[in-house]
Amino acid sequence: xxxxxxxTIAPPENRSTPSRRRTPDRVAFTLLEFLVVVAVILxxxxxxxxxxxxxxxxxxxxxxxxxxxxxxxxxxxxxxxFGCWPGQTQGTNDVTREGGAHASILEALTNSPGGKVFxxxxxxxxxxxxxxxxxxxxxxxxxxDNGDGLAEMMTTDLTTNITDTVAIMSQGPKKDDPSGRIFSxxx
Numbered sequence: 214x215x216x217x218x219x220x221t222i223a224p225p226e227n228r229s230t231p232s233r234r235r236t237p238d239r240v241a242f243t244l245l246e247f248l249v250v251v252a253v254i255l256x257x258x259x260x261x262x263x264x265x266x267x268x269x270x271x272x273x274x275x276x277x278x279x280x281x282x283x284x285x286x287x288x289x290x291x292x293x294x295f296g297c298w299p300g301q302t303q304g305t306n307d308v309t310r311e312g313g314a315h316a317s318i319l320e321a322l323t324n325s326p327g328g329k330v331f332x333x334x335x336x337x338x339x340x341x342x343x344x345x346x347x348x349x350x351x352x353x354x355x356x357x358d359n360g361d362g363l364a365e366m367m368t369t370d371l372t373t374n375i376t377d378t379v380a381i382m383s384q385g386p387k388k389d390d391p392s393g394r395i396f397s398x399x400x
Contacts, residue, residue: 270386273347274395281352281381281397284344287322287332288356288379294329298356307358307365312351316342346383346395353382 242250291299299321300310310318319342322332338344344352355366357378364380366373370391371382375398385393 273386277346277383277385277395278397280344280346281383281395284332284352284354284381285379285397288318288354291322291325291331292378294331295325298358299325301356301358307355307363307367309353309355309365309367311353311368312343315344315351315354318354319343346385348384348386348388350384350388353384355380 288298300314300317319334319338323330323334325331334344346352353366353368355364355375357364362376362378363374364377366375366380366382368382371394377398379397381397383395385395387393
């Protein structure tokens with residue numbers, strides 16, 4: 214049997230094998246650690262975006278309500294000052310005004326006889342000659358032209374009498390979905 218010297222075979226504790234443990238020489242992340250960090254960041258970012266989207270939608274609805282209230286107050290002040298609505302036709306029926314029909318109302322509220330300003334509007338509203346809601350659609354405005362105390366709102370898919378002299382509606386975030394509409398009156 215051949216003799217084996219102790220010097221040729223090193224004991225296991227003295228062998229130099231690559232270590233899987235971190236040493237001061239190895240400070241980088243592993244691919245798995247990096248992917249876990251990226252996944253956590255993506256989950257947090259999606260949660261933040263979801264909350265921000267809901268907040269933005271809520272703020273748009275609040276802005277629409279505030280704008281409708283401001284327009285309504287200006288229309289009432291005009292009527293109190295001049296005894297008629299801006300652009301009133303003196304007809305026997307109420308008229309619902311949309312889009313291009315805003316031009317005469319805007320002109321009357323921003324540049325009325327005697328130079329009185331009932332409503333200050335942003336420059337882009339003046340140029341377009343119509344009020345757009347936060348989603349880019351014109352407000353629908355109904356005024357009690359016939360003096361019966363009811364504003365009749367008539368659109369292609371909505372006809373209703375509102376027990377108020379002014380009624381304003383926004384199509385809301387989904388133009389094709391009537392459930393998302395925003396009204397200046399309680400429904």
